Amino acid sequence: MKQDIIDIHPHIxxxxxxxxxxxxxxxxxxxxxxxxxxxxxxxxAAMDEAGVAKAAVVHSSTTYGFDNSYVLxxxxxxxxxxxxxxxxxxxxxxxxxxxxxxxxxxxxGLRIFTGGSTKDFDPSELxxxxxxxxxxxxxxxxxxxxxxxxxxxxxxxxMLARKFPTVNIILDHxxxxxxxxxxxxxxxxxxxxxADLPNIYLKLTPRIFGDVKKEKASxxxxxxxxxxxxxxxxxxWGSNFPTSPGTLEEILATAQEGLACLSEExxxxxxxxxxxxxxxALA
Numbered sequence: 001m002k003q004d005i006i007d008i009h010p011h012i013x014x015x016x017x018x019x020x021x022x023x024x025x026x027x028x029x030x031x032x033x034x035x036x037x038x039x040x041x042x043x044x045a046a047m048d049e050a051g052v053a054k055a056a057v058v059h060s061s062t063t064y065g066f067d068n069s070y071v072l073x074x075x076x077x078x079x080x081x082x083x084x085x086x087x088x089x090x091x092x093x094x095x096x097x098x099x100x101x102x103x104x105x106x107x108x109g110l111r112i113f114t115g116g117s118t119k120d121f122d123p124s125e126l127x128x129x130x131x132x133x134x135x136x137x138x139x140x141x142x143x144x145x146x147x148x149x150x151x152x153x154x155x156x157x158x159m160l161a162r163k164f165p166t167v168n169i170i171l172d173h174x175x176x177x178x179x180x181x182x183x184x185x186x187x188x189x190x191x192x193x194x195a196d197l198p199n200i201y202l203k204l205t206p207r208i209f210g211d212v213k214k215e216k217a218s219x220x221x222x223x224x225x226x227x228x229x230x231x232x233x234x235x236x237w238g239s240n241f242p243t244s245p246g247t248l249e250e251i252l253a254t255a256q257e258g259l260a261c262l263s264e265e266x267x268x269x270x271x272x273x274x275x276x277x278x279x280x281a282l283a
Contacts, residue, residue, distance in 0.1 A: 005051060007238060007248075008279070009172070009240050010241045010242075010248070012039060013037035013038055014039060023067060040082070054081050056085050056108060057074065059071040059084070061087045071086060072084050072105045085108060088134065090130075091125065091128060096134060099137045100141070103143070108281050111146035112126065112146070112149075123155075126147070139166050146169075149171075158193075162197065167199060174202050174204065175191055180217055195229040201234045202235050227266055232267075234274065235269065239251045
């Protein structure tokens, strides 16, 4: 039986700005969400074309801030194929009740956006004690947390992984390591230092598949190194569609080509089994 391919990092944006008005985090909307928005119907069509069975859809903070209405509404239209990964104000006094309310609306996990396409990374929110009640709620509810940060935020990620060992933490884009120096990838030492924390998971997205083709890096030397450190059971593929260039089918093909150096079993975990562990509703 052919394995189901699962994508844990596509985005959706509504074409109805009256019902779902943009209100981007940090006040600046991402270019991609304006230039090529992708409705939930568009995503399903792209998944069908690419052969992607299911997805954990990541809320677009750079379109809607902390308003999760569209990702929750969109995923609820296709409950057998999609789950929602939302974003909340981690410093809000009522954050725990907000998380619980969203769970009743099909929320399957959360994401913290500390920076990226519209703002430099600021990891100060990650270790603010006021945010810990949100983490306590995640532990109670059994929900994972995605964190969008760069190497600058990894000390805070380490602290959170230790303080909340029952919360699975998924690093968006692998935490954006510098791999251009090639093997043994000394510049990515801060990433590999996380390997001993069993609740740290890595999301393989188009960014890393592009970086391993540059300078001294290569897919054949980098990905086996990551698997050796973390294990394939802690790695999962995410398309970043439609933010990253290309169709979903093309993005998937690039990932499959990049991971061809791994065993079939490792690829089965990265393209599906790990996603089912992180988001059981996709199983």
